[in-house]
Amino acid sequence: MRRLTRLAVLPLVVVLGVLTLGSADTQARFEDIGHKLMCTCGCGQVLLLCNHMGCPSLATESAELQGAIDKGQNDNAILMAFQNEYGPTVLAAPMLTKFNILAWVVPPALLLLGFAGTVLLVRKWRLRTATMPAVAHDPTANDLRERIRRETEV
Amino acid sequence: MPAFGSFALLVALALSGYNLLAGAVALRQLATGRRGWISPERLAETARRAGIASFFATACAAFALVWAAFTNDFSVAYITEHTNRALPAAYKFAALWSGQEGSLLLWAFLLSAYGFVLRVRHKVDVKLTAYASTILAGIQVFFLLLVNVAATPFSLVQGAIPADGNGLNPLLQYPEMVIHPPMLYLGYVGFSVPFAFALGALMMRYPGEKWIHITRRWTMVTWLFLTVGIFLGMHWAYSVLGWGGYWGWDPVENASLLPWLTGTAFLHSVMMQEKRGMMKSWNVWLIFSTFLLSVLGTLLTRSGLVSSVHAFAQSSIGTWFWVFLVFCLAVCTFTYILNRDHLKTEHKLESLVSRESSFLFNNLVLLAACFTVLWGTLFPVLSEYVQGNKVTVSAPFYNRVAVPIGVFLLFLTGIGPILAWRSTSIKSIRRNFVIPGIVGLVVAIAIIPLGVHPWTIFTTDEQGAFYAWITFAMAGFVLTAIFAEFFRGAKVIQQKSGQNLLASMIQLTRRNTRRYGGYIVHFGIVLIFIGIAGQAFNQSHEQTMNYKQSFLLGPYRVECLDYSQDSNPNYDTEFALLNVYRGDRLVTKLSPELRIYAASQQPSTIVANHSTLVADLYVIYAGKDPATGQPVIKAFLNPLVAWIWIGLLITILGTGIALAPNLSAAVASQRHRVTAPEPVAAGRAGD
Numbered sequence: 001m002r003r004l005t006r007l008a009v010l011p012l013v014v015v016l017g018v019l020t021l022g023s024a025d026t027q028a029r030f031e032d033i034g035h036k037l038m039c040t041c042g043c044g045q046v047l048l049l050c051n052h053m054g055c056p057s058l059a060t061e062s063a064e065l066q067g068a069i070d071k072g073q074n075d076n077a078i079l080m081a082f083q084n085e086y087g088p089t090v091l092a093a094p095m096l097t098k099f100n101i102l103a104w105v106v107p108p109a110l111l112l113l114g115f116a117g118t119v120l121l122v123r124k125w126r127l128r129t130a131t132m133p134a135v136a137h138d139p140t141a142n143d144l145r146e147r148i149r150r151e152t153e154v
Numbered sequence: 155m156p157a158f159g160s161f162a163l164l165v166a167l168a169l170s171g172y173n174l175l176a177g178a179v180a181l182r183q184l185a186t187g188r189r190g191w192i193s194p195e196r197l198a199e200t201a202r203r204a205g206i207a208s209f210f211a212t213a214c215a216a217f218a219l220v221w222a223a224f225t226n227d228f229s230v231a232y233i234t235e236h237t238n239r240a241l242p243a244a245y246k247f248a249a250l251w252s253g254q255e256g257s258l259l260l261w262a263f264l265l266s267a268y269g270f271v272l273r274v275r276h277k278v279d280v281k282l283t284a285y286a287s288t289i290l291a292g293i294q295v296f297f298l299l300l301v302n303v304a305a306t307p308f309s310l311v312q313g314a315i316p317a318d319g320n321g322l323n324p325l326l327q328y329p330e331m332v333i334h335p336p337m338l339y340l341g342y343v344g345f346s347v348p349f350a351f352a353l354g355a356l357m358m359r360y361p362g363e364k365w366i367h368i369t370r371r372w373t374m375v376t377w378l379f380l381t382v383g384i385f386l387g388m389h390w391a392y393s394v395l396g397w398g399g400y401w402g403w404d405p406v407e408n409a410s411l412l413p414w415l416t417g418t419a420f421l422h423s424v425m426m427q428e429k430r431g432m433m434k435s436w437n438v439w440l441i442f443s444t445f446l447l448s449v450l451g452t453l454l455t456r457s458g459l460v461s462s463v464h465a466f467a468q469s470s471i472g473t474w475f476w477v478f479l480v481f482c483l484a485v486c487t488f489t490y491i492l493n494r495d496h497l498k499t500e501h502k503l504e505s506l507v508s509r510e511s512s513f514l515f516n517n518l519v520l521l522a523a524c525f526t527v528l529w530g531t532l533f534p535v536l537s538e539y540v541q542g543n544k545v546t547v548s549a550p551f552y553n554r555v556a557v558p559i560g561v562f563l564l565f566l567t568g569i570g571p572i573l574a575w576r577s578t579s580i581k582s583i584r585r586n587f588v589i590p591g592i593v594g595l596v597v598a599i600a601i602i603p604l605g606v607h608p609w610t611i612f613t614t615d616e617q618g619a620f621y622a623w624i625t626f627a628m629a630g631f632v633l634t635a636i637f638a639e640f641f642r643g644a645k646v647i648q649q650k651s652g653q654n655l656l657a658s659m660i661q662l663t664r665r666n667t668r669r670y671g672g673y674i675v676h677f678g679i680v681l682i683f684i685g686i687a688g689q690a691f692n693q694s695h696e697q698t699m700n701y702k703q704s705f706l707l708g709p710y711r712v713e714c715l716d717y718s719q720d721s722n723p724n725y726d727t728e729f730a731l732l733n734v735y736r737g738d739r740l741v742t743k744l745s746p747e748l749r750i751y752a753a754s755q756q757p758s759t760i761v762a763n764h765s766t767l768v769a770d771l772y773v774i775y776a777g778k779d780p781a782t783g784q785p786v787i788k789a790f791l792n793p794l795v796a797w798i799w800i801g802l803l804i805t806i807l808g809t810g811i812a813l814a815p816n817l818s819a820a821v822a823s824q825r826h827r828v829t830a831p832e833p834v835a836a837g838r839a840g841d
Contacts, residue, residue: 032616038546038548046548088544089544089546094537106529107559111522114521115518118518122514
């Protein structure tokens with residue numbers, strides 16, 4: 001069974017490998033990390049989206065980023081180096097550290113809690129709903145039903 | 155004119171104040187049965203008329219400011235700061251909302267205009283309208299106090315009157331800027347009306363759901379204004395800011411999204427109250443929250459609490475909004491606690507697989523989206539308070555947290571309409587879900603060879619392609635579900651009337667405008683989602699270009715034909731002329747510009763965009779290479795963007811249809827005028 005699973009997974013891995021070949025090259029990493037950093041000129045834009053004419057920060061930060069990628073530093077090290085140099089506001093989103101982790105955790109946690117709460121609430125309501133006694137057949141209601149059917153049909 | 159404007163604002167404040175006080179006294183007398191020297195009915199009527207008159211006074215003030223802009227009256231500080239002589243007439247009109255004071259005056263004016271309509275149409279329900287009018291007058295008093303005391307638009311310049319003004323911010327000199335802010339304000343301000351009705355209905359323990367029927371159209375129109383305002387802002391950002399995108403998750407953009415999300419939730423959940431008498435407290439709090447979030451959004455924009463490229467300058471005005479926000483919240487909470495027994499639900503949910511449940515989950519997801527946006531917007535402030543340093547919460551955060559929520563919402567958009575009220579049987583689920591499910595699956599497989607590779611989420615840090623893949627598949631599912639709803643209904647009509655299918659679909663829609671208009675809105679929203687998902691495949695290229703030089707981007711070859719410069723009294727401009735080829739065929743000529751405005755010496759990009767249904771070729775003139783003097787051209791290939799604007803048009807159409815009365819009801823109404831004395835509630839039937 002295990003062998004079968006391996007056989008099934010192997011072509012998948014090969015296909016994935018071929019299809020994503022070169023996806024982590026230097027240019028892609030520059031684009032990726034460049035979109036995780038902010039331009040520090042005060043424009044409030046993501047680094048690679050800053051379109052200020054002659055922006056002094058864009059050129060400097062881009063050169064630093066390219067240099068760090070060329071040196072073979074990993075993404076986290078590059079982001080940390082930028083944070084140390086320019087302060088935490090240079091990161092376009094908070095890192096998963098200490099208090100900042102709350103930024104990432106709170107919204108999905110509340111959504112999950114909301115879901116759980118809603119499901120429990122509906123179950124509770126359903127349990128409380130008493131079964132209605134069967135209504136005796138009333139032939140006079142047939143006219144009314146027919147009228148409602150006529151009025152509500154498309 | 156400044157003196158006339160100031161006087162008009164004072165009169166408007168006095169009239170609104172009278173409306174509030176006299177209205178409150180009259181309603182108190184009516185509630186307790188006590189009578190003063192004047193009957194409460196007459197007192198309430200004088201209050202109503204004062205409210206109507208306050209509209210004319212506020213309109214006079216707004217007119218005075220616009221007149222000052224058109225006549226270059228630089229004795230008014232606001233006019234000096236936001237206009238100049240060379241400014242085209244349309245933008246002089248826009249000067250009314252281009253600064254803090256003017257935009258607050260616009261807010262007060264629109265509020266009084268809404269109040270005017272509400273007070274004129276008081277016969278819909280005299281007592282409830284009296285409550286709503288008084289509450290609205292309270293809000294009017296706040297905004298009129300602001301423009302009379304804290305942010306006066308008619309302040310005079312100190313010293314000598316300047317010969318010319320500073321001019322309008324160049325970024326605002328764009329046609330959409332003439333309509334985007336008023337639309338947005340119409341949306342923000344408009345939510346005051348359903349808020350006033352809801353609070354009034356709760357205060358007077360109004361029986362039944364009539365207040366919802368009265369405010370349904372108000373809420374939908376307001377929602378539509380806000381939607382159009384938000385999308386006009388997106389289109390403006392796309393066309394003017396020149397960074398290649400339309401939504402930057404800026405705090406001010408987020409502020410407009412907050413009431414939109416809760417307002418959308420309200421429009422859905424209110425159906426549960428109308429249909430089954432459920433979720434009364436929830437609905438009341440949704441509309442309270444929508445109004446409070448509109449105020450909070452304004453507070454964020456104007457107090458300098460969060461850093462934004464849009465925000466008005468920091469000022470003491472934030473304190474006013476804090477006080478107002480806390481006061482409104484206290485009034486809402488107090489009224490709710492006093493009257494909550496009045497909001498007991500008449501039915502309870504019977505099944506998790508039902509229309510009611512789908513609305514409940516839809517509300518939950520919309521509120522989760524609202525909370526996420528609010529949390530992301532305020533987290534930098536929280537971080538500074540707790541850690542002592544500010545962090546940035548920008549696009550990467552929202553892409554990871556808000557996008558999955560949006561995709562789930564899209565899923566619910568498809569599921570909701572095909573579930574039955576109360577409970578849905580397995581057989582019905584199978585019947586309604588199989589075809590949309592198959593279409594969704596087919597789309598999911600078919601788009602993989604087109605370059606949508608969801609597995610990149612496992613091999614890179616990039617999630618865009620994965621969410622785009624899910625979005626396209628979901629879109630296939632939802633669109634099929636919507637079409638199936640139309641098809642099923644139209645088929646029945648076709649069998650009975652012998653009309654063709656299209657005519658049957660039109661008749662079906664006219665018979666239940668609210669339901670099928672709603673589906674058309676969903677159709678528009680799905681197209682918007684498709685357009686947004688295209689963002690995952692954006693490409694860009696930047697190059698310094700000499701004559702006849704070219705570069706390739708996607709299927710296009712962009713060639714520089716010429717570059718030059720020009721000037722007029724308002725601005726100097728540099729531009730490039732580009733030929734765009736697809737293969738050897740000339741597709742279009744583009745001319746991106748860079749303008750330097752004379753008055754402010756601020757640069758502004760004029761984007762050149764070749765838009766097709768497949769992709770936009772979006773080109774900007776990014777400046778001159780200082781070494782060579784040649785233009786630097788930046789081009790973006792943004793797939794599917796056009797579908798966002800098409801989706802908006804369909805959403806507008808759908809909302810318009812949903813607002814129209816049903817065909818059968820209208821016919822019945824005509825008959826009623828001739829024969830029957832019994833009233834007919836046109837347009838109330840629906841789903």
